[in-house]
Amino acid sequence: MEGFVNVSVRIKPTFNDEATNSCLQVINKQPPILLVLDKSQTYHFDNIFTPDIQQEEVYNETVKTLTERVKTGYNCTVFAYGQTGTGKTYTIGTNADVTINEEESGLISRTLDDFFTPSDGYTETEISISFIEIYNEKVYDLLLPHHALPVKGFTVQGFKKLKVNNTFEALEQLKYGSKNRHTSGTKQNLNSSRSHAIFSIYYQSRSCTSEIESKLNLVDLAGSERVNKTGNQGSSFYEGVNINKGLLSLGQVMTALSTNCSHIPYRQSVITTILQDSLNKKNYVTLIACVSSSPEDLSETLQTLEFANRVKKMKNKPEINHFITQYKKENPSLFPRGLTPSKRSNLNTFETPFKKPKITLPAVQETPYFVNNSAFEVSPLLSSTMTSGSSCAQQNFSPVIRKYITAMESSIVNRLESVIKSTLRRSKRLSVRRENKENVSPRISWNKISKNLYAEPPEGRATSSPLEKSIISSNSDSFLGNQINIMENNNGAKNNQRTDDSIFLVPAPRTKKPKIQNNSVRRSSVRLQLKQHVSETQLPEGNRRRSVRLQNKQTVLNTCEKTKKKSKSPVKKNKTAESPTTLRTNKVLQLLNKGTIKELEKLHTVGAKTAEKIYLFRQLKGNFKSIADMEEMPSWTKAKFEKFLAENFLRR
Numbered sequence: 001m002e003g004f005v006n007v008s009v010r011i012k013p014t015f016n017d018e019a020t021n022s023c024l025q026v027i028n029k030q031p032p033i034l035l036v037l038d039k040s041q042t043y044h045f046d047n048i049f050t051p052d053i054q055q056e057e058v059y060n061e062t063v064k065t066l067t068e069r070v071k072t073g074y075n076c077t078v079f080a081y082g083q084t085g086t087g088k089t090y091t092i093g094t095n096a097d098v099t100i101n102e103e104e105s106g107l108i109s110r111t112l113d114d115f116f117t118p119s120d121g122y123t124e125t126e127i128s129i130s131f132i133e134i135y136n137e138k139v140y141d142l143l144l145p146h147h148a149l150p151v152k153g154f155t156v157q158g159f160k161k162l163k164v165n166n167t168f169e170a171l172e173q174l175k176y177g178s179k180n181r182h183t184s185g186t187k188q189n190l191n192s193s194r195s196h197a198i199f200s201i202y203y204q205s206r207s208c209t210s211e212i213e214s215k216l217n218l219v220d221l222a223g224s225e226r227v228n229k230t231g232n233q234g235s236s237f238y239e240g241v242n243i244n245k246g247l248l249s250l251g252q253v254m255t256a257l258s259t260n261c262s263h264i265p266y267r268q269s270v271i272t273t274i275l276q277d278s279l280n281k282k283n284y285v286t287l288i289a290c291v292s293s294s295p296e297d298l299s300e301t302l303q304t305l306e307f308a309n310r311v312k313k314m315k316n317k318p319e320i321n322h323f324i325t326q327y328k329k330e331n332p333s334l335f336p337r338g339l340t341p342s343k344r345s346n347l348n349t350f351e352t353p354f355k356k357p358k359i360t361l362p363a364v365q366e367t368p369y370f371v372n373n374s375a376f377e378v379s380p381l382l383s384s385t386m387t388s389g390s391s392c393a394q395q396n397f398s399p400v401i402r403k404y405i406t407a408m409e410s411s412i413v414n415r416l417e418s419v420i421k422s423t424l425r426r427s428k429r430l431s432v433r434r435e436n437k438e439n440v441s442p443r444i445s446w447n448k449i450s451k452n453l454y455a456e457p458p459e460g461r462a463t464s465s466p467l468e469k470s471i472i473s474s475n476s477d478s479f480l481g482n483q484i485n486i487m488e489n490n491n492g493a494k495n496n497q498r499t500d501d502s503i504f505l506v507p508a509p510r511t512k513k514p515k516i517q518n519n520s521v522r523r524s525s526v527r528l529q530l531k532q533h534v535s536e537t538q539l540p541e542g543n544r545r546r547s548v549r550l551q552n553k554q555t556v557l558n559t560c561e562k563t564k565k566k567s568k569s570p571v572k573k574n575k576t577a578e579s580p581t582t583l584r585t586n587k588v589l590q591l592l593n594k595g596t597i598k599e600l601e602k603l604h605t606v607g608a609k610t611a612e613k614i615y616l617f618r619q620l621k622g623n624f625k626s627i628a629d630m631e632e633m634p635s636w637t638k639a640k641f642e643k644f645l646a647e648n649f650l651r652r
């Protein structure tokens with residue numbers, strides 16, 4: 001597939017008012033060789049179109065093959081390069097009068113005709129077009145002329161990509177865009193293009209075996225010009241500078257590509273930046289160099305021919321943009337060798353290439369799947385799927401997509417069937433047991449039990465939950481003792497079956513630590529009493545501070561003693577103020593104090609480590625000071641635990 005870039009030269013016809021002498025001569029037709037008379041220099045090109053050659057022949061020799069390649073998944077680009085007024089716009093067909101004369105219609109309209117010719121076999125094709133120009137190094141959308149478009153990376157953002165259904169629609173857009181193009185009259189061309197125009201045709205097709213996304217760029221470059229010849233001044237001069245800048249960087253890119261340079265200077269101008277995806281060796285590139293045979297234009301003609309000659313040296317190895325679905329893997333024999341896998345990176349200027357097919361499934365009636373544990377009804381969709389095999393059989397999808405949908409559906413149906421079967425088996429078992437009047441134990445929802453057990457009754461609720469009630473009202477020793485007995489029995493019999501009463505498996509509640517009168521309160525009361533004492537002694541103003549510092553130590557100690565006595569005085573506990581949680585925990589606590597370490601470990605309310613701690617407490621003849629102590633323990637660190645031991649037990 002490796003080959004040289006296709007380069008053709010088109011010589012513009014000389015008109016009456018121009019010189020009749022020609023500086024160019026075709027000395028051989030096959031292979032075509034062009035001789036520059038004055039310089040005795042020869043050039044070899046793929047095609048040399050003399051002035052008498054018509055548009056149709058130019059198309060057949062240059063773009064027709066590319067159209068076929070685009071249809072098979074290659075990206076292709078055609079450039080028209082040359083001096084101003086040599087027929088680039090005429091050749092490409094980006095002029096506004098494209099539809100006037102069919103014979104003179106350019107490459108664009110002929111290419112569109114080819115794309116809209118119906119192809120053989122079952123293929124869904126979609127043709128879209130875009131038409132942009134680069135004027136003064138800024139990109140403008142000719143189909144949506146407003147502001148300059150931003151270029152991010154190598155991609156133009158926000159240009160209009162229009163889907164067209166026939167050549168006529170596309171040509172209408174071309175005509176509209178051509179009118180929006182920046183043109184002005186120069187000495188050499190009355191309707192000179194002042195911008196580079198890119199007309200892109202996007203081809204997308206889907207068939208039963210493959211999906212293709214590719215594009216053809218037809219680029220009408222602005223003419224290279226010499227300021228002294230064009231006589232441009234002011235803004236036209238500035239336009240000319242930018243045109244030449246773009247053309248120069250294009251030449252440098254081509255040279256870098258032809259000499260296999262590691263760095264390709266794409267970013268030197270906007271035209272090379274946005275054509276980066278087309279100006280590379282992975283795509284087919286065709287150059288049509290338009291020249292004038294007039295001796296006056298000899299230097300420009302030579303420059304154009306030199307450029308074309310450099311491009312001719314560029315070797316490319318086009319890669320197919322064609323991606324074949326899973327089907328190829330399954331049926332490799334159906335696919336010819338040489339089709340390389342898709343390279344989606346080549347399509348970086350495309351927007352989302354394919355719209356995902358919308359799968360509209362028939363409306364589903366809300367019908368229950370399972371009724372009475374023994375029989376079930378299937379929804380209309382499911383039943384149709386299970387019987388017909390595919391709900392999208394009537395949909396207009398390609399065979400490959402249909403195949404995948406069918407596979408997905410069958411896997412869903414299989415799963416549903418297994419669920420239905422298992423549910424039926426279970427319901428059958430239950431009904432048999434009910435018939436035999438067996439005790440069918442309901443399933444225990446541990447979350448529900450824990451909620452019922454530990455949830456604080458909401459405000460205004462008169463009674464607690466049944467479980468709460470039973471625990472609170474029952475004798476703690478007998479109730480909890482029973483539970484331990486049950487557990488011990490179960491453990492002994494290695495019976496893992498849980499009962500509704502095994503409430504100890506529910507995690508312990510965590511309640512807020514009740515506020516305890518701490519030292520700070522005591523200290524503040526001492527300070528108050530000292531203040532009173534000082535005011536009572538009525539010391540002179542100046543000595544008051546000193547006297548406070550020099551307070552008799554005995555006075556302070558006496559005050560502290562009094563406060564201690566006050567705080568130690570028995571406080572009447574309001575039993576009714578204790579919440580059900582506190583009561584419950586107290587009862588658990590009592591059990592913990594009596595039980596052995598094994599019993600403690602069995603209770604999941606505390607972890608094994610905590611059980612050890614509790615046991616250690618007991619060994620130390622300590623007792624839990626409050627509920628808060630026990631409740632906080634699981635989260636304690638070792639240091640905190642040791643501190644607690646030191647403060648509460650070791651001092652005693």
Ligand SMILES: Nc1ncnc2c1ncn2[C@@H]1O[C@H](COP(=O)(O)OP(=O)(O)OP(=O)(O)O)[C@@H](O)[C@H]1O
Pocket residue numbers: 011012013051082083084085086087088089090091189191192193194221222223224290
């Ligand atoms: N092969 C041709 N046959 C008939 N007329 C031609 C041919 N080539 C060019 N012309 C005419 O020459 C004139 C200039 O051509 P055109 O505008 O295509 O040049 P250009 O290279 O695009 O110039 P510029 O770079 O300034 O835009 C046009 O009127 C066009 O019709």
